[in-house]
Ligand SMILES: Cc1ncc(COP(=O)(O)O)c(C=O)c1O
């Protein structure tokens with residue numbers, strides 16, 4: 014047996030972008046969950062996604078501790094598989110789903126329906142039917158036309174518990190495409206226009222629906238606690254107004270998700286405890302101001318639970334100098350991580366599996382797809398002697414990569430391996446060419 018000398022990662026400068034378990038291994042290797050990344054790449058091929066189970070569980074628990082007595086529902090859209098559904102259920106979280114597919118996966122793992130929240134600005138009849146059939150804890154109403162449609166299908170005898178998604182008019186989120194709390198986009202019902210108020214009145218008039226509270230979701234990759242404080246205040250103000258106009262005291266408030274994680278060393282990202290403290294403080298203050306009993310709080314972190322647990326591994330296919338730029342092209346790209354091309358998201362990368370004494374130089378890591386915009390990471394410091402065959406690891410890859418992966422260029426979606434305690438477990442196998450072709454009707 015070879016003795017492996019492990020070191021923490023001082024050379025990375027900011028270990029926080031890597032899972033807490035990440036340690037340097039011999040010959041430039043990196044171990045996550047006690048498993049060698051170079052070894053995994055050798056065994057499963059690349060591109061490969063690695064998910065640190067302990068990191069997911071630890072972060073799920075951190076959220077529960079951050080808001081004692083509150084409900085924490087994991088936003089499945091960040092990434093969902095059977096194993097992930099099991100982990101978050103076992104840790105005591107609920108689940109936010111936004112399709113019949115996500116719901117069916119959760120139900121297939123025995124997820125308690127009462128802990129499931131269904132979202133969607135345009136829920137299909139199948140989505141609503143599945144939610145009603147399984148008896149999900151809450152359905153979040155996102156448009157006027159959904160109210161009667163939903164009420165007509167409640168199987169009874171009990172009314173379906175619902176919330177109304179409010180557009181609070183608060184701007185937050187890392188990019189305009191992921192801001193959902195402002196006017197002029199497709200989600201929610203506006204507070205300022207009165208649409209939210211009308212919807213509340215209409216829901217209250219539906220005996221088949223039980224309005225239990227209000228929901229809002231400001232956006233994603235929100236790196237400040239401030240917008241949540243404003244949302245808590247505005248939403249409690251609205252709850253108080255509903256009590257005044259309708260004589261009902263709604264018992265629940267869901268302030269959504271959107272909590273930022275660091276992608277680059279030094280990125281601001283308050284810990285769950287900091288978000289939780291600020292939200293609880295502001296909620297208490299607003300309730301005192303409006304003389305309103307504190308509602309049961311729900312939060313819906315997705316990225317914050319799973320992004321830091323994921324590492325993407327790519328093999329370098331070519332290194333090219335073009336003018337003053339150096340392009341390091343790898344065997345994945347926008348088909349497994351569309352975030353840079355969609356939102357200008359920034360990433361870092363490091364070489365793993367080989368030591369190099371060469372000086373570092375700045376390079377752009379690009380994908381293999383037929384798009385000039387297929388860039389994975391800009392301004393990355395990599396050794397000057399990086400060459401085809403080398404491995405690159407990209408941290409913070411656990412959220413909105415595989416869940417948004419596409420079939421572009423028929424390269425096949427990468428596999429996913431879970432690691433914990435020195436053991437690995439294949440969660441998703443690689444999508445093969447045959448898988449890609451299976452959907453096509455033979456001409
Ligand atoms: C309603 C709702 N809740 C929760 C989330 C989770 O967001 P995040 O992964 O940024 O925490 C989203 C996605 O932005 C959402 O639309």
Ligand SMILES: N[C@@H](CCCC[NH3+])C(=O)O
Pocket residue numbers: 090191233234352356412413
């Ligand atoms: N998909 C986005 C976040 C939006 C999530 C869902 N509302 C991202 O990758 O950052």
